[in-house]
Amino acid sequence: MPETFFIETWGCQMNELDSQRIAGSLRLRGYRRVDDERDASLILLNTCSIREKSEHKVFSRLGELRELKRETGARIGVCGCVAQQEGEHLIERAPWVDFVMGPGNVGNVDAVLDGERRVAVDFPEHRQYDLLAIDRGSPTKAWVTIIEGCNKNCTFCIVPTTRGREVSRPFGDVLAEVRAAVDSGRVEIELLGQTVNAYRCPASSRDFGTLLSAVAEIGGVRRLRFMTSHPAEVNDSMIAAMGDHANISRYLHLPVQSGSSKVLRRMKRLYTREKYLETLDRIRQAIPEIHFSTDIIVGFPGESEDDFQQTLSLIEEVRYGSLFAFKYSPRPGTPAVRIGEPVEDAIATDRLTRLFELHERIKRERLESYRGRVLPVLVEGPSKHDPSMLSGRTDDNWVVNFVADPATPLGSMLGVRIDDALHHTLRGEATT
């Protein structure tokens, strides 16, 4: 009987890509992927610990898997950021777990599978990265890591602990991976890193803007995206690359976290409100129709109503198209835990509600402004809600569901006339 595996992934795109890499390595070892955990001889949880809630989910899931293990005898491995954070302690807490493997060891699955290591939570200097063994989920899109880890040490954030110090991949390796992805039919490339724009080639010091241009110029890359940029790392070279290449998406996720300079200083975000807005202005001058999105934390220790009002006024001013907001969640070992008076949960909840109400109105107005326009859309597949329609994204990253010839090849670029704006998405009909 061939070995089978089931993998469940929580969290960010980097975790999704880590799961694709683990799945690729397992296939090379002869494992077959299954969609039902009851059919698996190996069950992997690739976990997230960015907020306390995500971490709790992992432990309650492990409780369920304990029962399943009794029935089927499957091996259980915990990967990702909870694995890194808890290490040995995770096995003490859940002794039915067979191994724990952190993000630094994704390229080294063999060691845990062969039983050489039960707890693999170091960050080896030379990390294995098999670019041909990635089980890419989409036929049209490929994620490509360019930098791992984070050196920023924001006072609220667990990422530097769970993903280690920044390590950029060599320029040539990134280009080789993009070429291999394009050769396999992936026309959309998304470059990934916790602070993607801090990229520096370890051999030549070439920066993120230079890499962005080089990737955009590879034949067959129809659309190029990247995630997540840090506002303090935006520079002229990055802005010029975005302005000079029509295939680089006019969408930029630029987490601000708060609109109050006082809170930003205590978060150690390395910019003020004014500096952040100035950065956005520079980008808008080069790429006038850019769609900005952001992340915001409400209820950071010591956040006053006045600080929060400044966050609301910043949202009004920037008019973000998309926004992800979270209540502050204390993370073990991070300095924010000791930084100021905790904000009562009811107050933080109320702030989050008010923030979403404001953003709903802005998003609605923005989506409505697309009515009647014909936009280039990259076809990704059938629409989730109505399989008779196709679905894709605009150059500035809005999802569009549209009527078109169902035989349209995935990955094509079509002109779509926008007829309607729904809650989060646009709707239309292909004109080409």
Ligand code: SAM
């Ligand atoms: N590296 C990116 C950055 O900081 O610019 C994003 C990393 S994180 C995966 C995504 C978002 O989670 C952050 O931008 C932040 O808004 C949120 N986040 C991180 N730590 C948090 C915490 N302790 N409580 C609440 N939200 C948090």
